[in-house]
Amino acid sequence: MVTIKDVEVYPVSDLATAKASPWASVSIIVKVTTSDGQVGYGEAVPTLRVNQVIKAIEEVRRLVIGKDPFRVSYIFREWYKHDFYISRSFESATAYSSVDIALHDILGKYYGAPVYQLIGGLINDKVKVYANGWYSDCVTPEDFAKRAKEVVSMGFKAMKFDPFGPYFDSMDKAGLEEAVERVRAVREAVGKDVDILIEVHGRFNVNTAVQMVRAMEPFEPLFIEEPIHPDLNMEGLSKVKNATGVRIATGERIISIEEALQLIERGLVDVLQPDITNALGFTGMSRIRALTEAYGIELAPHNAFGPIQHAATLQFDASSFNILIQESFYEFWPQWKRDIIGDAFKLNEGYHTVPSKPGLGVTVNERLLDELRFTGMEPFHEEEPVWVIKGTWRRYGS
Template sequence: MKIQEITPIVLSSKEKGAATWASTMIVVKVETTDGMVGYGEAVPTLRVSQVFSALKQVSKGFMGQEVERVERNYHRWYTQDFYLSRSFESATSLSAIDIALWDLLGKELGAPLNKLLGGKFRDEVPVYANGWYKDCVTPQDFSVRAKEVVGKGYKGLKFDPFGAYFDWIDERGLKQAEERVKAVRESVGDEVEIMIEHHGRFNANSAISIAKRLEKYNPLFMEEPVHHEDIEGYRKYRSHTQVRVAMGERLIGLKETLFYLREGLVDILQPDITNVGGVTVGRKVASMAEAFDVEIAFHNAFGSIQNAVSIQLASVIPNLVILENFYDWFPKWKRDLVRNGTPVENGRVKVPDRPGIGVEVDEELLEELRADPVPLEVSDEPVWVVGGTWRGY
């Protein structure tokens, strides 16, 4: 079965999500010579037009190749792109195509992805809520919304309590952050896991001050407490804190991941299947983390195809701790795109057994939502934050 056509499709709608980046998807449709279709997903963020263009170029390295040779196809592009290890656009394009090829392989064999990867380690995947705190600013805002989340059956929730602080934080910011975290902890109780999202934006000294203020609330982890590339900052943070560190959503390859593991900078790894190298590399990253006694909590924040493949991969690995989930806070069209194929019930998702990535894509809706790959508007509130939270009180 050979690859005949690869089509990048930008999706958008008037119905927006919890953040600017959540209101767009980049879907990759791969068609074969015998009429089969597979789907993957690439990362939008602020680079919708750039990723769309990159997909057009990366696709040329796959045309006419055999779908079943997923490992060889990955290395074919690795051979071609001299800057793959430094190019987010190339890495997410490669990842999206790789996901679509695994989807096709599963459909060809009539098996869900989990069976191709060794079978289920678990029948249901535990998930935590993200995106739930849109427009939350005061401790009361966070408290009320957190109770609603737990009322839906979630046993874990993640949030960013830092407002508009970036790189450094002062006493006022520390006080506000602590009040928000305290409000959430008191509203959900001690049996629910809370996770503190830093969005990789602080220097080491500020991150250490944050950890000392918030560790008493027993967070499951502190996510990206310092800038991703700040290796010395991570080392300093590790030597001055006792909290668990989660990071990895910005990793774009196997060997880059190895560096953070070998240096002992991470307790819970968060690779993103849509930019680390698709299923082909994502499975290797999880196994490598297992060898370092590091647990996995896949980053899973963009769209419903990414969510579907993340559930499949999360179901087969022994070292999963929990999976990120935006599903209930997606704009409705993202759920409709996969015919609501991955609902969350009591904080868990039953692993779908449909062939491929486990969901059926609504092709009519796909065409209806098709949009031009235009640059996103830039405002004072960055696109990576949950909307309406970039402020103090």
């Protein structure tokens, strides 16, 4: 019988070139090897947790070594049984997710099929992507407008940005006005046919979020994301949702179908944004997808970390009929992230093509994984939180 022989972790980085996305300045790539030499890759979430997540992957490793790689659902259930805290542990969820992605890569390679063939078959051979990571150091409306035009000229038909500068919890009148001016500038720069998506990063209390969503309506965003603090405050989210006709998106931090259900069954989300690197890999994403189908809501998978996540998310989207759009930092990454998968993706009129080769459909440059090996902690800035696009935690009006 073929068994899982090893699970290796490669934290990789070239901090000198970490540009727009401090939360992803290190990528955690996972390599699973079988007893007959097959190899699959996965990826886990880094964001200020690189060392904890590596340790969590070591725990999953203990469980999976020696197991049959074809029994993915069984392996998930075993981890669920053993890890008493999985329903509460982001580290456990992302560790398991990375292994699940790698196991699907392996299965696809055994069967000679892309992963989408294993999870429902092809629906979309290309996926509309929205640009993120494009507005580092943008502060004034003019900064945003100039950069937004460049994004359109690259071929993007959609882009996301956080216009809220250094505001957290609440925002005074001047802050709201600054945010509105930035959004207005982008809308005017890109015209009416390009989608703009408003990122809030879970910053605000409910009253501020209610005011904010109303102020954003004239600019017709495709959605407004994480308008309030991300604590599953159901009453609060309900107030915000009822205050606007704009789609509300959320879900990048959920780690289970049960969390997804809490949001969906109360009608609090129009666009769910699960992330394959923390929502339990293809196994968890497929379960969550079924839920979104049943409730008639759309999916816009969160995809903010690295190259294996990017490839895996596209495989997932390929077999989903309710994908609204997918996030992409790809074109705004430092080159090393693209090089890890031989720069496999090219933007084509706002879309990324789904690879049809076996597994995740990308070839990993193992030499680069060795060369870029990183130890230590990610950079931490005392003023600018790690989760914003670099150089944007600033006001311009005062």
